[in-house]
Amino acid sequence: MKIWIDADACPRVIKEMVFRASERLQVPVCLVANKDLSRAHSRLITSILVADGFDIADDYIAEHAAPEDLVITADxxxxxxxxxxxxxxxxxxxxxxTEENVGERLSIRDLMQELRSAGLVLGGPAQFGLTDRKRFASSLDRTLTRMVKLKR
Structure with missing residues (x-):
């Protein structure tokens, strides 16, 4: 089991939460980005620097992540x-x-891109806040607990 982070746009506070969980559970983490990132000093944390380009980091993660891994991404x-x-x-x-919600999320994403391109909608998602951090921490804990139990 490994945790992959699509690290180019991932908020630092999220990476730090993942690093703490990694240490607690002894699960390796791999940051993938197209720019050099500072990372926590731990034997469990590695980083992969990919070429600059559209979806290069995403392609790397998709090709290397195994079904028993967790991927952190907003993409x-x-x-x-x-x-x-x-x-x-x-x-x-x-x-x-999930299989149930990812198709709907893709459709909404595509619709919002079209609306932004047409000038009907301005801006992007709401600013990342404390509620988002709390929700992520809870989801990360639940997901990792379930995945570690399945691994045993």
């Missing part, structure tokens, strides 16, 4: 790929992507 197409391969994906705001 819905990546989450859909992970779920389709039998894996587990968690949004930095605490929503677990």
């Amino acid at each position: 819905i197409p990546l989450a859909a790929r992970i779920v389709a391969n039998g894996g587990v994906a968690l949004d930095p705001r605490g929503e677990l992507y």
